[in-house]
Amino acid sequence: PLKGAMTNEVYQVRWLTGGGEEKGEGEYRKVLMRVYGEGVEVFFDREDEVRTFECMSRHGHGPRLLGRFPTGRVEEFIHARTLSAVDLRDPEIAAIIASKLREFHHLDMPGPKRVLMWDRLRNWLKTAKSVCPSDEAKEFRLDNLEKEINALESEFSGEDQCIGFCHNDLQYGNIMIDEETKALTIIDYEYASFNPIAFDISNHFCEMAADYHSEEPHILDYTKYPDLDERKRFVQTYLSSSGKHKPCH
Missing domain, CATH: 3.90.1200.10 (Aminoglycoside phosphotransferase (APH), C-terminal lobe)
Structure with missing residues (x-):
């Protein structure tokens, strides 16, 4: 397991290549395996993220995409x-x-x-209102946030x-x-x-x-x-x- 990931579980996977397996010698190959976190669809669209990653990979930006499976993917391990x-x-x-x-x-x-920012903020606000108890909604001033989002969108x-x-x-x-x-x-x-x-x-x-x-x-x-x-x-x-x-x- 690799530390530091907040949205997903991330692992370094390695195995011996090029002989020497029996003696524990030889060179290792490393990849990174990313297992998608649960519940994150509240914050972003996973399919959009996967498409972005694939496009970045094709154009040589970020790690290369090596494979996909239903709950995650395998990426190039960046040294x-x-x-x-x-x-x-x-x-x-x-x-x-x-x-x-x-x-x-x-x-x-x-x-x-x-x-995308303004729609995303409004979607997050809608979700927050649906799950927050009334005392927490009042503490976080959720009823005022829509006005602030509208004002910021107009300004910027x-x-x-x-x-x-x-x-x-x-x-x-x-x-x-x-x-x-x-x-x-x-x-x-x-x-x-x-x-x-x-x-x-x-x-x-x-x-x-x-x-x-x-x-x-x-x-x-x-x-x-x-x-x-x-x-x-x-x-x-x-x-x-x-x-x-x-x-x-």
């Missing part, structure tokens, strides 16, 4: 380490993330290019918003880095969809305040939120990264 919360504050790593994120946002994914749906293919969950556990080459891979596309790219960048900043290995992983420590200089440096690197990208204003 890299998962980032930690501290890594996100490292200027060198932050610059690599910024460049990689711009590349991700300009992926030409199939299907409609419409923003203008022509000045650049829409791209967003990861929507860019926390440190979903970013892997090869220590030797500094090649960075973004993994786990359960929430990926077209959205305003400003949301993806803002969400990544919020993830710097998270610690998913603490006893209260749902509580963010905003004293760790990046300061203005860190945010400006990240955005400047994002905007100046090379590549054949469509202009965004």
Whole structure:
């Protein structure tokens, strides 16, 4: 079993190849087996996620898809380490993330290019209202959230918003880095969809305040939120990264 996965159960599977099996010698082959978590359909559409993963795999982004079964899939095992919360504050790593994120946002994914965020928020709110006791619904101010969603959609749906293919969950556990080459891979596309790219960048900043290995992983420590200089440096690197990208204003 591999630690750190929150939505699925993830395993490293390995076996001997190329002889030497009887003596316990020889080379090992490794793959990653992902068993889908139960109940996650409340948060995202699993079929959409699988299609996204298959498309990313075909185009050389992220791990390669090696096989599927009804409750999960087998993926290429990436020989890299998962980032930690501290890594996100490292200027060198932050610059690599910024460049990689711009590349991700300009992926030409199939299907409609419409923003998914507002419908997703409303669906989550509807589900929350259906399962929350009245005292909890009042504590979380669920009755006010629809007004806030409507206000935010109105504010951030203008022509000045650049829409791209967003990861929507860019926390440190979903970013892997090869220590030797500094090649960075973004993994786990359960929430990926077209959205305003400003949301993806803002969400990544919020993830710097998270610690998913603490006893209260749902509580963010905003004293760790990046300061203005860190945010400006990240955005400047994002905007100046090379590549054949469509202009965004």
